[in-house]
Amino acid sequence: MTGGTDEIALSKQDLREVTAFAAACAEVVLALFEADQPGDSRPRDAVGAAWEFARGGERGKALRDTAFAALKAAKDADSAAAREAAWAAMSAAGAAYLHPLAKATQVKHILGAAAHAARAAELAAGDDRSVGAESLGRTVRRATPVVVDVLRRFPAAPGGGGRVGELIRVLDAELRSLTLAE
Template sequence: MAEEVSEIALSKQDLRAVTAFAAACAEVVLDIFEADRPEDRRPRDAIGAAWEFARGGERGKALRDTAWAALKAAKSADSAAACEAARAAMAAAGAAYLHPLAKATQVKHILGAGAHAARAAELVAGDDRSVGVERVERVERVGQAVRGASPAVIDVLKRFPAAPAGGGRTGELIRLLDDDLRGR
């Protein structure tokens, strides 16, 4: 028998707030990818598409295509840090596609960009885990300052179950960010 999953009410404004938060998180580590692959604009384009949607644009094929392109850029990166920075860009564009399903895995759409950005910063610092924790704290502060998105993002986040287990270090950072934001 299939498990029934309840739906969560999400407005277009909710999706725009989550996407703005994700774009702001990814934007701060874009330079890590661009230092590795300066000719590759795919992550920058994904973040740009995320901002366009967050500011009132439509959610459509271009947004999806830039997310997939950023993922391909991540796979072509020469360093693990650049890979994580590109994944943050992919997650920013993908945030617009948060599904209204009461499933813990959907939290990755909300917090994935912040967690990948924190992981990129850790890797640049020689895999220093304290840098990731500090970056998660910075992500929280960014959320407060980004066009008033934080209260809206926290409200959306709290509609979903807590972040799921697994996912390696990025999963740990998602859960850390999830716990901190829900605790406000």
């Protein structure tokens, strides 16, 4: 999946590992959305589609449709924590579409689900930033060597994006600083 000098080499297995990581991050906060919107399975469906791809399925309509549906579910949520949880699910399904472009914005495909999940946890705890830091700590431990290797192929996360962008940059820096056994 590479061609030009501005492209990053990404295998299908790389995409599957990144998507599994994103799905695991989003899955942790699904209950926040479901408590806010009982009976609305759209975010859970998005995480399920992400897991399906991560476990050998193909990228395609189910991922795109469930990601879009989770985005719509976020708009229907009553609480900010539930919205962030739905965005985490949308990001998990979207992780399969990490583009092999050497652009900092692509880091959001790798770390977006984790950052939205951390923000959802913060908001559910009354905007307690220590809860977000704890969530990021668990995320760092969840990251596989493949996920860290893929992340390191891209430029550092871009500025902006409010609190979620800040969480992405913190997580990006922490993961890049890891010493991994090869």
